[in-house]
Amino acid sequence: MKTAIVFGANGYLGRHIAYFLKEQNIEFVPVGLAPLSKDNYPNYIQIDITDKEKLQQLDFNVDYVFAFAGLTGTGNSKEEIEKFTKVNELGLSNIIECCEGVDRLRVIFPSTRLVYKGVKNTPLIEGAEKESKTIYAKNKLACEKMLRASNVDYTIFRICVPYGNLLDQVYSYGTIGFFINRAVKGENITIYGDGNLNRTFTHISDIVKTILKSINIDSTLNDVYNIGSNDALSLLEIANLVAHKYSVKVDFIDWPPEQLKIESGDTIFDDNKLQKKIDLSYDYSFKKWVEKIA
Numbered sequence: 001m002k003t004a005i006v007f008g009a010n011g012y013l014g015r016h017i018a019y020f021l022k023e024q025n026i027e028f029v030p031v032g033l034a035p036l037s038k039d040n041y042p043n044y045i046q047i048d049i050t051d052k053e054k055l056q057q058l059d060f061n062v063d064y065v066f067a068f069a070g071l072t073g074t075g076n077s078k079e080e081i082e083k084f085t086k087v088n089e090l091g092l093s094n095i096i097e098c099c100e101g102v103d104r105l106r107v108i109f110p111s112t113r114l115v116y117k118g119v120k121n122t123p124l125i126e127g128a129e130k131e132s133k134t135i136y137a138k139n140k141l142a143c144e145k146m147l148r149a150s151n152v153d154y155t156i157f158r159i160c161v162p163y164g165n166l167l168d169q170v171y172s173y174g175t176i177g178f179f180i181n182r183a184v185k186g187e188n189i190t191i192y193g194d195g196n197l198n199r200t201f202t203h204i205s206d207i208v209k210t211i212l213k214s215i216n217i218d219s220t221l222n223d224v225y226n227i228g229s230n231d232a233l234s235l236l237e238i239a240n241l242v243a244h245k246y247s248v249k250v251d252f253i254d255w256p257p258e259q260l261k262i263e264s265g266d267t268i269f270d271d272n273k274l275q276k277k278i279d280l281s282y283d284y285s286f287k288k289w290v291e292k293i294a
Contacts (some may be wrong), residue, residue, distance in 0.1 A: 004028040005058065007049060007095065008068035010038045013110055013159075013207070015167055017066050020208045029058070033069070039167065049091035052098075060098050064215060065107045067095050074134045074262055081135045088139035092146060099152045107154040108215055109147060111140045111224070113199070115158065118265025121198065123232075125270045126158070126224050133262040144224065156224035157211055160200035160269050164289060171293055176201070179239055180293075183246035192255045195236030200269040202229035203284035213278055220277050228271030231286045241290045 004021060008014035009030030015038060021028045030041045037044035047054050049069050070088040073080070092109070099105050114137035117129040132138040147154040163172040171180050179189045210227050214220045239250045255263070274280055 002026045002064065003062040004064040004066060005031060005060070005062055006066045006068065007031050008066070008070065009041070009044065010034050011068060012165075012173055012204070013162070014066065014068040015039060016204050016208045017068060017211070019167060020212055024212065029062075031058070031069070049094055050086055052094040055094050055098050058098065060102050060105065062102075063104060063106065065095065065099055065105060067092055067107055067109045070139070071136070073136055074259075076135055076262075084135045084139055088136075089142050089146070092143045096146065096150045096152055100150070102152075105152065106215060106221065107147065107152055108211060109143060109154060109156045111144055111156050111158040112137065113158065113160040113267040113269070114264055115141050115144070116264065116267055118197075118267045120266050121268070122266065123268045123270035124226070126226055126273055131264065133264060148222075153221050155215055155220050155222070157207075157214075158224060158226050158269070159207055160202060160227070160229075160267055162204050162207055163201055163286065164203040164205060164284065166205060175235065176238060176242075179242045180246075183242050183248050186246070186248060188249045188251045189239045189243050190251050190253050191235060191239050192253060192259060194252065195239060195250070196234050197263070198232060198234050198266040198268050199238075200229050200267065201231045201233060201238065201286050202227055202282070203286075203289060206282040206284055209283075210274070210278075210280065213280075214274065217277060220274075225274040225277075226269040226271045227274070228269050228280075228282070230282045230284065232268045233286060238286065241287055245290050245293070 006014055006018050006028050009018050010032040018030050030044045031047050035046055071084050115130050116124050117131040132141050163176045182189050243250050
């Protein structure tokens with residue numbers, strides 16, 4: 001029987017990883033920073049990943065370590081840079097050190113679209129040009145390099161824009177969550193510029209199923225993969241679909257200078273590399289998902 005540790009078990013991705021591990025009868029230990037498990041797992045353990053001594057008390061004799069704990073955001077203040085670097089980079093370094101020397105173990109790490117330099121209307125392969133306009137993106141690139149330089153087996157999955165939720169009433173997070181939260185209150189959706197920035201939007205279920213399917217294959221070891229979807233849409237297309245659902249309008253506003261400074265441009269994911277490894281299909285489309293939500 002496969003076994004796992006899920007770091008970040010109270011987070012958006014981590015909670016869904018745990019949910020599907022449970023569905024597949026894979027034994028796992030959920031780990032998080034908060035005192036209690038959001039999903040009431042009786043074997044939940046509270047640990048700060050920056051505390052190496054406490055981390056070393058965990059039993060790392062498992063098949064998979066999901067390193068999904070960390071901070072997300074777009075700030076670049078001195079305080080945020082110090083905090084993000086400590087949690088995201090030192091935290092992963094501590095996890096890697098605890099994993100070294102364990103047979104058959106694989107670390108699974110989620111990366112982000114923000115490591116890419118976007119190119120207009122051009123699908124991005126894993127080797128496309130990189131950039132890092134926020135501390136979060138810098139952390140992700142540094143963590144990817146850390147894994148490649150380590151003595152542990154790993155698989156890195158770059159995720160563009162996740163949406164959906166199988167666990168509670170929050171429909172989505174990030175940009176899509178912002179659109180929906182305004183629309184359900186009867187407020188018009190606001191969008192920066194003309195809204196013609198393109199993204200790959202992937203439902204959380206498709207993300208997790210793709211990850212869990214991929215890590216059962218030896219040929220996906222020690223490499224990085226884009227996760228794609230059925231949807232490469234502009235932010236305006238997304239906003240219009242949500243606005244139509246809730247009978248509101250879309251209002252265009254000027255880019256705030258601080259947001260424009262960190263905008264990466266189009267990020268459309270080419271997932272052919274992963275398609276060659278597994279029989280890959282995606283169940284969700286954003287349009288159908290929006291139509292079905294309450």
